[in-house]
Amino acid sequence: xxxxxxxxxxxxxRSAKRFQSLYTFTGGADGGWPAGNLVADKxxxxxxxTSVGGPNGAGTVFxxxxxxxxxxxxxxxxxxxxxxxxxxxxxxxxxxLYGVTEVGGANGAGNVFKVTxxxxxxTIYSFGxxxxxxYNPSSQLIWGSNNTLLGTTVNGGTGAxxxxxxxxxxxxxxxxxxxxxxxxxxxxxxxxxxxxxxSYGTTTNTTKGDSGTVYKIDSAGNFSTVYTFTNTSGYDxxxxxxxDKxxxxxxxTQAGGAHSNGTVFxxTTGGTLTVLYAFTGGRDGSDPLAPVxxxxxxxxxxxxxxxxxxxxxxxxxxxxxxxxxxxxxFSSPGGNQFQVSTGSHSQAGLIQDKQAGAGWLxxxxxxxxxxxxxxxxxxx
Numbered sequence: 001x002x003x004x005x006x007x008x009x010x011x012x013x014r015s016a017k018r019f020q021s022l023y024t025f026t027g028g029a030d031g032g033w034p035a036g037n038l039v040a041d042k043x044x045x046x047x048x049x050t051s052v053g054g055p056n057g058a059g060t061v062f063x064x065x066x067x068x069x070x071x072x073x074x075x076x077x078x079x080x081x082x083x084x085x086x087x088x089x090x091x092x093x094x095x096x097l098y099g100v101t102e103v104g105g106a107n108g109a110g111n112v113f114k115v116t117x118x119x120x121x122x123t124i125y126s127f128g129x130x131x132x133x134x135y136n137p138s139s140q141l142i143w144g145s146n147n148t149l150l151g152t153t154v155n156g157g158t159g160a161x162x163x164x165x166x167x168x169x170x171x172x173x174x175x176x177x178x179x180x181x182x183x184x185x186x187x188x189x190x191x192x193x194x195x196x197x198x199s200y201g202t203t204t205n206t207t208k209g210d211s212g213t214v215y216k217i218d219s220a221g222n223f224s225t226v227y228t229f230t231n232t233s234g235y236d237x238x239x240x241x242x243x244d245k246x247x248x249x250x251x252x253t254q255a256g257g258a259h260s261n262g263t264v265f266x267x268t269t270g271g272t273l274t275v276l277y278a279f280t281g282g283r284d285g286s287d288p289l290a291p292v293x294x295x296x297x298x299x300x301x302x303x304x305x306x307x308x309x310x311x312x313x314x315x316x317x318x319x320x321x322x323x324x325x326x327x328x329x330f331s332s333p334g335g336n337q338f339q340v341s342t343g344s345h346s347q348a349g350l351i352q353d354k355q356a357g358a359g360w361l362x363x364x365x366x367x368x369x370x371x372x373x374x375x376x377x378x379x380x
Contacts, residue, residue: 032372036088139190181207211235344368
């Protein structure tokens with residue numbers, strides 16, 4: 001069920017109270033096309049990456065203060081420090097930021113980097129040193145055991161179909177799994193870890209023609225396929241999963257489902273998948289590329305990259321009852337009559353900045369604004 005009622009004027013008034021554009025990128029020195037999730041510090045500053053822009057056009061790491069002031073902490077050169085940072089950042093207790101670039105680095109296959117609060121960048125690991133190594137990481141890192149970083153590469157590995165990797169902060173890398181095709185291929189999404197230390201992720205397809213998988217690497221390092229998607233249950237799960245306190249997994253598929261426009265799903269610890277919502281491609285949205293955020297009421301809140309008014313994507317909330325509410329529909333320049341340049345085609349999930357309070361969730365759009373994306377906040 002979808003809820004989005006009222007006249008254009010009434011919808012615009014409600015939208016103005018629950019949505020704010022905080023910063024509009026120019027595509028120049030400040031960066032452009034932010035694709036990843038944001039992270040917040042204890043003072044309410046937001047941090048993220050832009051995939052392009054900066055003085056060298058290779059992307060940036062930026063900080064957005066509560067008053068809307070944007071500062072580029074680091075800009076990539078496109079050489080050994082990397083190029084095209086497509087994912088969000090991971091922050092440690094000292095405020096250091098960790099992330100990946102999809103290409104560039106010493107071997108041209110991307111890298112893992114660290115940026116300190118004062119803007120000093122260190123390349124922790126450069127991918128592609130051997131043919132069996134991973135290539136092209138594009139997902140956000142998570143913390144592993146013993147202060148290590150865990151992530152995925154879309155390509156590379158012994159099967160040339162992607163990897164799951166672990167790297168220490170001093171640069172020692174271990175390939176935890178190389179995909180061969182039958183067990184999945186092309187893991188665009190990152191990992192999520194449950195309370196028992198098991199890691200879960202998604203692949204977008206398999207060589208058997210299946211529509212993607214959910215896989216598990218347990219705390220002992222054993223790999224297993226938890227679920228293989230069909231067209232009905234959705235296909236191309238592009239984003240990372242979200243885990244609740246009971247160990248259930250939630251996520252999105254960018255395509256498939258009853259209306260072929262993507263789904264929101266729940267996967268139990270026993271491997272039973274339930275489609276919670278199938279997007280119609282209308283005002284409810286389509287093609288979700290982002291993970292879901294679970295609020296205190298158990299609602300799943302996220303974004304779609306398409307659908308909505310003008311096909312620019314939406315912000316939605318899915319209640320445990322299965323009712324979907326469109327919280328906001330994006331527009332790009334030249335959009336509908338009562339929305340102008342609010343952003344479009346979000347690929348990122350939402351985070352909560354507890355310092356800001358009032359139930360605001362924060363995210364980015366890849367495009368829109370001036371054509372180079374925005375940072376926004378939305379209230380349920």
